[in-house]
Amino acid sequence: MSEQTPTAKRAAQGILARARWHPLEFVFWIVAFSVIWLLPNKHLILTEIAWLALFALSLDLILGYAGILSLGHAAFFGVGSYAAALLAKHGIITEPVLALIAAGLIAAVVGFATSFLMLRGADLTRLMVSLGIALVLRELANKFSELTGGADGLQGVTMEPILGRFRFDMFGHNGFIYSLVVLFVLFLIARRLMASPFGLSLLAVKDNPLRSRAIGISVDARLVAIYTIAAFYAGVGGGLLAQTTAFSSLDVFSFDRSADLLLVLIIGGTGYLYGGLIGAVIFKVMQDYLAQLTPQYWPFWIGLVLVILVMVGRDRMLRWTEPVRALANRLDWRAKGQAS
């Protein structure tokens, strides 16, 4: 170690700094868990925020870290959702946590199988292929109506208590705590993964595939891996939706869902994992407010937000967070210790 050059040392420190927990992150999760007691009558919408956040986190993994533009991410969400609902309905795996993992794994298998299709071509081709996959799955769910209930949705699903003890109550208290814990655990895993050499190599691939190939990163294998992982995350998100609502419908595959998801992630910002979570909160609150204001025409305002976001510029929109971040950095006592 004594032979390290200053540059190498600084690079190593930079990489370690990425992995270290920032004080704001603690604040974020403390707030997230405290709403269990602070907002007990909002748990139904908070549950929606939790699975949406997980879904957006999954898109962030492929868009923010690997640079894959997908318009059909709902495919895996939908697979997870139907898998969780069917497992419960036919009593194959009745325990929700196990069923959730199974749903995620099924989505991951679909993700793995389709990831090879996503390796080919440029942005537009990827866009089309991902969109096409979601549409094909939707058609399949629609046609095999004996299994999926077709356009009416999959009804008559009853969920067993979580871990055999906690029932899904009608106010969604347990459902929310369950979703939040799942989100937290999966977030920790994603955070660890993205700070690892694997995550860093993905960033290299995103920035310059040609050069990463030259320094010995197997680009295709990395993309397949992250796509599969993201599919797992999306599948778990879909599974959470199915379990907390005891229902699954064709709507889970819809194009609107994939498109809304892009908006969620963009509002929060890509490439730092929290974007999806923050975006989910803002998006749901906004959607709830707009839907109350104009029940039928709220997509108009969502569309307007998208247009403004692009016209003003995404970077400029997020500039308001800079003072907050600067303040947080000043509060970071460990950073001072390092500098001295």
Add this chain to the structure above:
Amino acid sequence: MLTILFDGIAYGMLLFVLACGLSVTLGLMNLVNLAHGAFAMAGGYALVILVNNLGVPFWVSVICAFFVSAAIGFVMEKAFYVHIYRKPHLDQVLFTIGLVFMAVAAADYAMGSSQVFARIPDALQGQIHVFGIGMGRYRLMIIVICGALALGLQYVLVYTRFGSRLRAAVDDQRVARGLGINVGSIFALTFAFGSGLAGLGGALGTEILGLDPTFPLKYMIYFLIVVTVGGTSSITGPFLASLLLGIADVAGKYYVPKLGAFVIYTIMIVVLIWRPQGLFARAGSK
């Protein structure tokens, strides 16, 4: 059998007119415009309002629909699209999806959410029989008009000065600029014209495709298939792709109704994996 082929061709021709504007904008500016269907919808609604509410003759209304959409396209290009050419694809996707959402909600607000039809003149209703094949007059009219349009576009593209400039700009924008070709103005014109064609297609298509506020979303995928399968470097590529898609879709829905739209999505994915640059793309271009 032949009737299905005939319907498929009519459907494909319609798709071509709807989508060819998109293929040029994509090829020329590398712009992913998911809002193309909104221009088509504008044309369709223009036709319905003119014919049903104002009592304007059908033919005049169809031509008006073209100009309405072209004007909207021209304004939108000058006001918004010019800013997003140089932005990454993600921004273009977000922006155009936003436009689609706005267009859908606005159409819903202004026209109601139910499907609307324009009154078509008596001369276009019913069937005529040629060699024992029943052909709908309306579909025959579409084939004639769209076929003529395709020929006209091919002529403009290949034999006129504007066409050669356009092709030069699509092939290599930088060199074209260096030669003094004003790519920006060519693009503005093409965008307006493409939007107009989409409007024309939307107007003619109200009878066949149906028109309701979700039109831009429902047919977005079809336009994109035509463009991605056909490639963006010529008119013939998208034209053949449209015909293929139209025939496959009609035949698929007729022979294997249980699979429905499944057929075309699968075809699209297979083609894209087999040839990511499109089925009819010339080798060496982009």
